Amino acid sequence: TGVLYVVATPIGNLDDMSQRARTVLQQVSLIAAEDTRHSARLLQHFDIGTHCQALHDHNEQLQIDGLLARLAAGESIALISDAGTPLISDPGYRLVAAAQAAGMAVSPVPGACAAVAALSAAGLPSDRFVFEGFLAAKSAARRSRLEALAAEPRTLMFYEAPHRIVECLRDMTEILGPERRITLARELTKTFETIRQLPAAQMLAWVESDTNQQRGEIVLVVEGAPESNREAGDVEADVMLGRLLKYLPVK
Numbered sequence: 001t002g003v004l005y006v007v008a009t010p011i012g013n014l015d016d017m018s019q020r021a022r023t024v025l026q027q028v029s030l031i032a033a034e035d036t037r038h039s040a041r042l043l044q045h046f047d048i049g050t051h052c053q054a055l056h057d058h059n060e061q062l063q064i065d066g067l068l069a070r071l072a073a074g075e076s077i078a079l080i081s082d083a084g085t086p087l088i089s090d091p092g093y094r095l096v097a098a099a100q101a102a103g104m105a106v107s108p109v110p111g112a113c114a115a116v117a118a119l120s121a122a123g124l125p126s127d128r129f130v131f132e133g134f135l136a137a138k139s140a141a142r143r144s145r146l147e148a149l150a151a152e153p154r155t156l157m158f159y160e161a162p163h164r165i166v167e168c169l170r171d172m173t174e175i176l177g178p179e180r181r182i183t184l185a186r187e188l189t190k191t192f193e194t195i196r197q198l199p200a201a202q203m204l205a206w207v208e209s210d211t212n213q214q215r216g217e218i219v220l221v222v223e224g225a226p227e228s229n230r231e232a233g234d235v236e237a238d239v240m241l242g243r244l245l246k247y248l249p250v251k
């Protein structure tokens with residue numbers, strides 16, 4: 001059978017395209033792309049003539065059977081998204097899951113991912129982290145997600161749309177606290193790449209006052225809650241300890 005390659009493409013700077021990505025895209029029978037018109041530019045730049053077929057959230061389920069049949073027939077297929085690594089806040093999960101379930105070979109061709117690139121330069125703890133993708137567009141849902149994450153000790157990573165960045169930072173300042181350190185990573189690998197770390201309240205003030213910071217593509221890397229913020233897990237541990245203490249011999 002063929003191989004389903006999951007191929008990362010650049011997030012801005014085309015020099016980040018790996019040699020292996022180019023070779024694989026050239027050699028497969030078909031490229032399943034999130035947006036064929038968008039990908040046509042990338043493929044043209046690298047002189048790749050492989051046929052492209054659209055695979056986006058709205059037709060993914062419909063496409064799967066056809067793609068699996070082609071894999072079974074021995075053809076290899078590459079999955080790409082508009083930028084970065086497929087499946088990371090991008091389509092492809094259902095295809096990969098179906099290929100795995102059908103016993104097909106799935107192989108990643110790693111490369112750029114905005115979240116990992118941002119984390120690598122953010123200057124915040126990187127040993128453990130949580131990727132949250134996009135927060136909800138509506139304020140109530142966004143705030144309740146932030147409330148659920150307020151005590152999370154691991155570094156948090158979010159993708160955010162430029163037209164929502166101010167509201168998002170306002171909610172973070174309020175819910176996570178004005179002192180919480182945030183790194184804004186904007187336009188990574190591109191001409192106006194900006195990476196800056198500030199406490200939440202100061203980040204909000206800076207982004208509000210400089211409209212340039214409200215443009216382009218943005219990752220927010222947010223410091224985790226201080227470990228002293230006791231949360232549900234700790235409370236459960238205390239309850240359990242209380243119960244167990246009853247079974248200890250009394251002095």
Ligand code: SAM
Nearest residue numbers: 011084085088113114159160187188217218219
């Ligand atoms: N699959 C992609 C990846 O691996 O990063 C992410 C796709 S998601 C639909 C697009 C979001 O990723 C943008 O809204 C932005 O938050 C983030 N992003 C993509 N490229 C970026 C860049 N060059 N600089 C900063 N953020 C970027």
